[in-house]
Amino acid sequence: MKPSKKNPLVIIILGPQGSGKGTQAKLLQKKFNLEYIGSGDLVRKRQKVNDLTGRKLLEVSAKKGKIIPTFLMSKLWADKFEKLKQKSEFNGFVFDGSPRKLIEATLVEEALNWYEWNKNVKIILIDISRKESIWRLTKRRICKDCGRVLPYMGEFRKLKKCDKCGGELITRTDDTVEGVKERLSWYKTDVMPVVNYYKKQGRLIKINGEQSIENVFKDILKAIR
Numbered sequence: 712m713k714p715s716k717k718n719p720l721v722i723i724i725l726g727p728q729g730s731g732k733g734t735q736a737k738l739l740q741k742k743f744n745l746e747y748i749g750s751g752d753l754v755r756k757r758q759k760v761n762d763l764t765g766r767k768l769l770e771v772s773a774k775k776g777k778i779i780p781t782f783l784m785s786k787l788w789a790d791k792f793e794k795l796k797q798k799s800e801f802n803g804f805v806f807d808g809s810p811r812k813l814i815e816a817t818l819v820e821e822a823l824n825w826y827e828w829n830k831n832v833k834i835i836l837i838d839i840s841r842k843e844s845i846w847r848l849t850k851r852r853i854c855k856d857c858g859r860v861l862p863y864m865g866e867f868r869k870l871k872k873c874d875k876c877g878g879e880l881i882t883r884t885d886d887t888v889e890g891v892k893e894r895l896s897w898y899k900t901d902v903m904p905v906v907n908y909y910k911k912q913g914r915l916i917k918i919n920g921e922q923s924i925e926n927v928f929k930d931i932l933k934a935i936r
C-alpha cells in the first residue's frame with residue numbers, strides 16, 4: 712500500500728558506522744516522499760538556541776563520542792513528532808541512526824503508539840562486518856568546505872573533488888583505525904542491545920550491506936513491500 716497520512720510508513724534504520732545507512736535513509740525518503748529525522752540535525756538546530764541546553768549541546772558536540780542524554784533526545788523527538796502531526800501532507804518518516812540505546816528504543820515505541828504511527832513500522836538493519844566497517848571508515852572522505860561525508864563506495868571512490876560544492880576532500884583525523892575501533896565498540900555495547908530487542912520481537916529486517924548502494928536499496932525495497 713502506498714504510504715499516506717492515513718497509513719504512514721515509519722522506517723527505523725540501524726547499522727554500524729560505515730554501513731551506508733544515511734545514504735539509504737535519504738534514498739527511502741525520496742522514494743516514498745517521507746520526512747527525514749536525523750538526531751544530528753535536531754541537535755544542531757537546538758544548539759543554536761542560547762540557553763543552558765543550547766550551550767551544553769554545543770559543548771557535547773565539540774567533544775566527540777559524548778552522547779546526548781536520553782531525556783533530552785526524547786524531548787527533541789516529541790517536539791518534532793508534534794510538528795509532523797500537524798502537517799496536512801504526511802506519508803511517514805525515516806528515522807536515521809536512532810534509537811541508539813535500549814532505553815531510547817522503548818521511548819520510541821511509546822511515542823509511535825502515542826502519535827498513532829505504529830501500524831506500518833519497518834525496522835531495518837544494514838549489516839556489515841566489523842572488518843568492512845573499519846576498512847570503509849578509515850578510507851572515507853569529507854569535504855573541507857561543506858562537510859559532506861563521502862563513503863568509500865561505488866561512484867564516490869572515484870571523486871577527486873566534492874560532488875556538491877567542488878571543495879577539497881580530506882580524511883578526518885579521528886578516522887584512524889584506533890578511533891574507528893573505539894566508535895565501533897560503542898556500537899557493540901549500546902546499539903547491539905537495540906538490534907537484539909527488535910530481533911526478539913521478530914521485527915528486524917536484516918539487509919546485507921556489503922553490496923553496492925543500488926543493490927542494498929533494491930533489497931530494502933523488496934523486504935518492506
Ligand SMILES: [Zn+2]
Binds near residue numbers: 854857874876
Ligand atoms: Zn562540498
